[in-house]
Amino acid sequence: MRILVDKNIPYVYKLFGVDNKMIVCEGRFISAKDVRDVDVLIVRSVTKVNQALLDDSAIKFVGTVTAGVDHIDQNYLKKYGVNFFYAPGNNAVAVVEYVFSALLWLAQRDGFFLRDKIIGIVGVGHIGSLLHERLHNFGVHTLLCDPPLAQKNINKPWRSFATLISEADILTFHTPLIYKGDYPTWHMVDIDVLEALPSNRILINTCRGPVIDNNALLKVLENGKKLNVVLDVWETEPELSLPLLSYVDIGTAHIAGYTIESKTRGIMKIYNAYCNFFNIFKTIKLSTLNxxxxxxxxxxxxxxxxxxxxxxxxxxxxxxxxxxxxxxxxxxxxxxxxxxxxxxxxxxxxxxxxxxxxxxxxxxxxxxxxxxxx
Missing domain, CATH: 3.30.1370.170 (Erythronate-4-phosphate dehydrogenase, dimerisation domain)
Incomplete structure (x- = not known):
């Protein structure tokens, strides 16, 4: 089997390299030429997997070690019979602990206790639900907002986004990036939302950069709006607005989900899917890698x-x-x-x-x- 893997994914030789021809590339620069004679492609979020990349290739299996899939053209893969697998929830613990760390740091710096704040969680999937659980266990009051989930489960005390804007002291975002449809998340935090937010609120974004309009955020901060901001993701990454970075309280390089444990869980999910798809009977326990x-x-x-x-x-x-x-x-x-x-x-x-x-x-x-x- 010919397998092309992003060079920044760990354990790939240990998992895939025994009986296969391994090719490693810098994920952001994987090209159509690189994948032309490849059977299996394993990527991170920096690789756009679409028609431009895969046309005229021999790809049978695409795996991404990420929980998000907005870098994958799933319609194209389905149309041409390319099997696709991803790793939902693999980075949930890491992201939740990043958010918790940011909150504790801000609380210590600014002299408040988390238990005195109301935290609004926007997006209550793997990450948002785990964050809610841990905050609840610590005695912190949360408000949950997830309109698509609210349609499926009416028994939870769901709140509207407008309610979170007016009532939550802290807003933390854990949504996929959706451009169209009933519930788009692209620029869901726009100039109108930012101007409606009361002063001294805390904004945290660890999902996708364009969920917050970075230009609008910079504008309100430059105009003197008092907001505390934690950004791990940026609208134009890997480039980012240096003026905006100068205003945020904590800025990081899209690493909220980057722990040894989360990376291991991600590649193990793809490895298990690979073994199942190709009828390979091998057993490697997660504990042997962690x-x-x-x-x-x-x-x-x-x-x-x-x-x-x-x-x-x-x-x-x-x-x-x-x-x-x-x-x-x-x-x-x-x-x-x-x-x-x-x-x-x-x-x-x-x-x-x-x-x-x-x-x-x-x-x-x-x-x-x-x-x-x-």
Whole structure:
């Protein structure tokens, strides 16, 4: 089998390379010439998989290790019988922990407690629902907005986007990028929404850059609107607005979902789909790829927000990623270089917290930490 893989996807030689001819390429520059004689294509979100790429190719199987699929022309693949697989939910834990880290950092800097805020979650799929669950476990009040899901499940306390704009202290976005239809998300945060937002609100975008009109956001910030903004995704990435970066509180290079664990889950989902499709009977357990715990800490106090912030920083310091983007954003290719050379960030489960087990410290498990009994 001839398999072409984005060079930034881990474990591909270990999973696919034993009996196949492996070709690795820089994902953003994969061309029609590269895929012409290839059977299997495995990509990330930086590769546009469409007619221009696949015409006259021998591709039978396309896999993307991402949860989002707006870079894939699924209609074209279906029309020409190309089997397609993706990895929904693989990065949910990583993105949720990124958002939680950003919120804890802002709370510590600005002197508030998350439990005193109302958080509006826009998009309640894999990521949004997990974020709601963890915030609820920590005692934070949330408002849920997802019109397509609300049509299917009327039993949840859904709220309109207009309600979130007026009532939520914090808005965090976890939607796919949809340009047309009943529920488009392209520029759902436009100049009208931004002007309607009360001052001192917090905006967080970790889904797709064009969900927020970046030019409109820059305009209201330049005009003195007081908003706290966390952007991991940008409308014109890998290029981005340097003036906008100068206004946001936290800016990162589309790495919210980048943990060792999420990358491993993603490629394992594609590998399993590949084995099923080609009737390959091999078994590789996820645990054999994931590294073990990296830290051990003893905790004797009750779990409050101050202690949680300290535990989170033991695993991941979001401010470091903000510093890296500000340092390299003005360098040609800097955005992609950060992503390509991104440090081996781990999830909270890699921190083994040794503590006494009681109803109070069960919260650590509910928040995703690995808890050991003293």
């Amino acid at each position: 590294p073990s715990s990296i830290y051990y800490l003893q905790v004797h106090n009750e779990i409050d927000e101050i202690l949680l912030c300290k535990l989170v920083k033991c695993v991941y310091d979001i401010q470091y990623d903000d510093i890296m983007l500000r340092r390299f954003a003005c360098v040609s290719g800097g955005f992609d270089k950060i992503r390509k050379c991104y440090l081996d960030r781990r999830e909270w489960s890699s921190l083994c917290v040794e503590t006494y087990v009681d109803s109070k410290n069960e919260m650590l498990t509910q928040l995703g930490f690995n808890v050991c009994c003293l």
